[in-house]
Amino acid sequence: MARASKSAKAERTKEILDLLDLHYGTEYVCYLHHENAWQLLIATILSAQCTDARVNIVTEDLFQKYQSIDDFAEADLKELEQDIRSTGFYHNKAKNIIACCKDLRDxxxxxVPREIEDLTSLAGVGRKTANVIRGNIYHEPSVVVDTHVKRISKKLGLTKEDDPVKVEYELMKVLPKDHWILYNIQIITLGRQICKAPTPRCEECFLTAQCADYQKRRKAVSKGK
Ligand code: SF4
Structure with a gap:
């Protein structure tokens, strides 16, 4: 029985990935504008609790003003705070960016290191940011758990966890390695276009047959609950 449900989950996961590939393609895209690894690292630190669109507006000027790791390491804290203010949480972000760039330099x-232990030793860099760097810069298979991936993976029934690190480990078990990077890119697109929070547009979704949350709601309606 357990084996049957495991293989049913594997089959459903494959269907989900096939449909994501079909609808969103298999091209690697990064929504945060950058020209090199350290710029992506700083953009990702800035993206915490902020939209990628806002970060891209801020980094357009920021990377003109600060053109190297050294420039950020030597930045004036108060001035940097004002430069990144509109991304929110700017006191912490500015402090972390300066500390992070000092460590990169020293x-x-x-x-920018490649190993997850080195990346997560940097100020302001958690597993999510580290995996963004590993996936986008070093093309190491990595599962990035952002707000869309956490929310939608739960709806799809690929995880029951709430903690992002637990979600990451669970997804690494159910997703084939060649989809670890792609899954994040595709789910972000699904989250922005269809599976929006707080109200997903299920009527437009191509994953209704595979989505655990949708199927649960459908069964409840048909039972008249
Ligand atoms: S069916 Fe609805 S809840 Fe499920 S993934 Fe699609 S939009 Fe989201």
């Missing part, structure tokens, strides 16, 4: 020879 401990990593001015390079």
């Amino acid at each position: 401990k990593f020879g001015g390079e």
